[in-house]
Amino acid sequence: MAQHISSAFDRDLEAVQAQIIKMGGLVEAAILDSAKALEERDTELAEKVRKADKAVDALETTINEECARIIALRAPVSTDLRTVLAVMKINGNLERVGDYAKNCAKRVPVIAQGQRISGPDAALRRMAREVQDMLKDMLDALIQRDAALAADVRLRDQDVDQMYNALFREVLTFMLEDPRNITACMHLHFIAKNIERMGDLVTNMAEQVIYLVTGELPEDPRPKGDNTSLIAEVK
């Protein structure tokens, strides 16, 4: 990338992107740790995830302020403008993903108290790993200005949706089998839904990367694999 005549402008743009990457790293860890805490019924780790979200929130505020400063002082145009706009949107979406991870962690102590329903744990962890992988690739695409990789991330959300569909059916079956499972299953389902929403947010972010690189948002409809709203009854 060509450099600005004003080197301070380059430093500002690089700094704000470095902060996004740092925030992304924290959120990736939160996703994996919350899934691990669930699988291992590790309430201490869950508590750690909850506390770590404060750092993510603080970074969000810093990045917003930095972006406002760049807009006010540098009046960015063209790629610079798209960079700042994309960073701001990714910033907001990342913070939400962090919140979902925190919410997953919050449910771990309740689930840990009830009787163990082990089926969904591994599936949830697979789902979390997939979303974390999408997030990592989205951040790589952002730094490398790789629209193709971002487009790939966008497509992978379907897999997450399908895993969610399968989980939805599974927890429904557990609830039908034994009403004592309902509390835990409701929480497991919320966790699954949280991870599925994370996938959607990562997709949003990938679209912002595509906008940053190409100047246009993708026009084709976003691939959707979540059809649980159509499921009436499990047979």
Added chain:
Amino acid sequence: MNDMRYIERATDMNETKITARDVHVFYGDSEAIKGVDVDIQARAVTAFIGPSGCGKSTFLRTINRMNDTIPSCRVTGGITLDGEDIYDKRVDVVQLRQKIGMVFQKPNPFPKSIYDNIAYGPRIHGLTKNKAEMDEIIEKSLRRAAIWDEVKDRLQAPGTGLSGGQQQRLCIARAIATSPEVLLMDEPCSALDPIATAQVEELIDELRQEYTVVIVTHSMQQAARVSQKTAFFHLGHLVEYGDTSDIFTNPKDQRTESYISGKIG
């Protein structure tokens, strides 16, 4: 949705006021403009941007044949105003410049009264029959240039006694007194402070209701604020021409990108 902003941004896409085809300009042996094709829209503000020496001012001057005054200057190719060749031998340059007014970088009021500054053009073109008509043109022009309230009580005072911003608006009033169709502006705000600049920019935006405005500016932000169309010149070529919002959010040419975002190379 009847959002006023969309109406404000809209330009009449179908009406072309000025057409340039394969325009080359030479100063002696050196070629300043190397084949420019452009269609300038009626009742819109078109901004010419580009680094110093890129040919934007030279090209602006070819539109009202200001380059005729430079002996070594030679223009080839065709420029038409409403479909008529302005370089045709039968064209009266004085008449042409009545239709195509110009405002310069430095405010240059005549060393005369404010009144006479405005009256000069209409007088030499014989546009008025009596003093009442002239008074009307004076008031109308000064009002349209948003300076009437500031000078109405001292029309006989010298124009050179006004502040820089007022002088520039006086020059704009003088340029529109002959009812031109096109207004060319060569960095009209570069000698003005931010408040006077804002006033002139607001004026430019109002003027486009009736006039076709072409403005050369070194300020990217000014081009972004006042124009609907932007043309980027580089080394005598017209590199990119399009809607201002597109040029500033998603330019197609790497050279445009580098220039507007202040990058090296």
